[in-house]
Amino acid sequence: MKLVFAGTPEVAVPALDALLASERHEVAAVVTRPDAPAGRGRRLVASPVAERAEEAGIEVLKPAKPKDPEFLERLREIGPDCCPVVAYGALLPRVALDVPAHGWVNLHFSLLPAWRGAAPVQHAIMAGDEITGASTFLIEEGLDSGPVYGTVTEEIRPTDTSGDLLTRLAFAGAGLLAATMDGIEDGTLKAVPQPADGVSLAPKVNVEDAHIDWSAPALRVDRMVRGCTPAPGAWTMFRGERLKLIQVAPVPDRTDLAPGQISARKNNVYVGTGSYAVELLWVQAQGKKPMRAADWARGARITEGERLGG
Numbered sequence: 001m002k003l004v005f006a007g008t009p010e011v012a013v014p015a016l017d018a019l020l021a022s023e024r025h026e027v028a029a030v031v032t033r034p035d036a037p038a039g040r041g042r043r044l045v046a047s048p049v050a051e052r053a054e055e056a057g058i059e060v061l062k063p064a065k066p067k068d069p070e071f072l073e074r075l076r077e078i079g080p081d082c083c084p085v086v087a088y089g090a091l092l093p094r095v096a097l098d099v100p101a102h103g104w105v106n107l108h109f110s111l112l113p114a115w116r117g118a119a120p121v122q123h124a125i126m127a128g129d130e131i132t133g134a135s136t137f138l139i140e141e142g143l144d145s146g147p148v149y150g151t152v153t154e155e156i157r158p159t160d161t162s163g164d165l166l167t168r169l170a171f172a173g174a175g176l177l178a179a180t181m182d183g184i185e186d187g188t189l190k191a192v193p194q195p196a197d198g199v200s201l202a203p204k205v206n207v208e209d210a211h212i213d214w215s216a217p218a219l220r221v222d223r224m225v226r227g228c229t230p231a232p233g234a235w236t237m238f239r240g241e242r243l244k245l246i247q248v249a250p251v252p253d254r255t256d257l258a259p260g261q262i263s264a265r266k267n268n269v270y271v272g273t274g275s276y277a278v279e280l281l282w283v284q285a286q287g288k289k290p291m292r293a294a295d296w297a298r299g300a301r302i303t304e305g306e307r308l309g310g
Helices: 010-021 048-055 069-078 120-126 162-186 218-227 293-300
Strands: 002-007 026-031 036-038 043-045 059-061 083-086 104-108 131-138 148-155 234-238 241-251 262-264 269-271 277-285
Touching: 002 010, 002 048, 002 069, 010 026, 010 048, 010 083, 010 162, 026 048, 026 069, 048 059, 059 069, 083 162, 104 162, 120 131, 120 162, 120 218, 131 162, 148 162, 218 241, 218 277, 262 293, 269 293, 277 293
Parallel strands: 002 026, 002 083, 026 059, 083 104
Antiparallel strands: 036 043, 104 131, 131 148, 234 241, 241 277, 262 269, 269 277
């Protein structure tokens, strides 16, 4: 089939690579978000998908909005059979969805209908799920509600951050998306409507959502930190400034600390929660680089009774 691939961030690149490597399909063009300011100089930078497409010598389309007449005209000129999508980042209007004969097929990083929305991996970790995966589905105008072509499952490991898990899903999902394109071309793969039961939503996790509540149980704190790493980054307050929490570990045998109370030793830093303590492993103070929590505590000269969170 002739394909037009839509995607923007680094997590979409493995899927693009899988389709470029396929001997059965032609990636005729790539659709991605416009160049965005980045870095200290805030200069405009192309998306990772745009950079990869340019390396491969493929036409790159960067519409401000997918409903732009110029973009829709060019899409019709290319005449794709199908448009595979991975984390494109913009809503597709009906007029665009109707262009390819086989529609737009999205690779979504959850086992639909669980975790529909922008942040499925973060929410799966924060909810304590043990299994997640990726799904390919036909895009409709609803939120991740279209019929599903296929799935692949992935275990959530006890120390997984959202970054760790998303990286594994990006590569597993790339194979799934390529196989879905093969099945659509063969006519051997039919999309199955999602069940009405089991729907959960995964809206974008913003900075305020990542504020740690020390009255929550230790497992909840650990999941929040892992789910918000690397972005937006879990955080708490210490001496009036934000302290970013990069890695913690539950410590079931420490039940002597009140929520938020710090116990700093030579090589360990413990903080009380609503159940038992967690050990701070890696943190990042405001304006500083990430460091081991024990080094941070020594530099901060923490006194007995000090707390995080207020």
